Amino acid sequence: MNTDAVSRDCCCFLPVAHLEELLPQLKVNPFVDRLYDVFFPRRGRNGEIYFSFEDMLDMCSALSPECPDKVKAMWAFRVFDFNNDNYIDEEDLTMIIDRLTQKKQLTYDEKEKIIKIILKEVDLGKSGKISSREFVHAVTKMPDFATCFQLKV
Structure with missing residues (x-):
């Protein structure tokens, strides 16, 4: 460089x-x-x-291992909010699934089932979308989150 x-x-x-x-x-x-x-x-x-x-x-x-989980989760929320509407909705979840599976041929029904399970567990307000507060609450309880949202320098 x-x-x-x-x-x-x-x-x-x-x-x-x-x-x-x-x-x-x-x-x-x-x-x-x-x-x-x-x-x-x-x-x-x-x-x-x-x-x-x-x-x-x-x-x-x-993306540092030393970043507090809540701060890391807020950044992750912004990354996963593809349509920038300040929510993670079905459209965003579909894009996340496609990227994580590298578009391996999951059927529409399989994706829908995954999305419904995620929304059932994370969408506490039952609005059909995940707010930043709901997202942070959910992912900071996941033991692997901090190590998965990391960049090793």
Whole structure:
């Protein structure tokens, strides 16, 4: 990675390809585009994603093993809220399932069954969607959550 730009201006923005050189595991993460949308909102004219040093620190902090579970859960909520409506709904859950299964041919009925089970367990308000509070409450009780939502540097 060429560090000349950073040495001249620590507030500069670099193309995300530079970060992927340092953290190649990002390329294979099924939620990499959502991580970039949440942590690196800047886009160039050609749609290229840019990040600052502070952006990178935010992402690495949120995905750090030392990050408190509730903070980590709030970031995860934003990543999983694909339609950015501040809820995780059936549409979001379908996208999460597709990415986690790498679109292995789950039938519509199988996905619906999984979604109904998730909503039954997590949607405490029975609204048909999961609020950030419900999400944080549920995932912080899952023993594997913190280790799964992690980036090893």
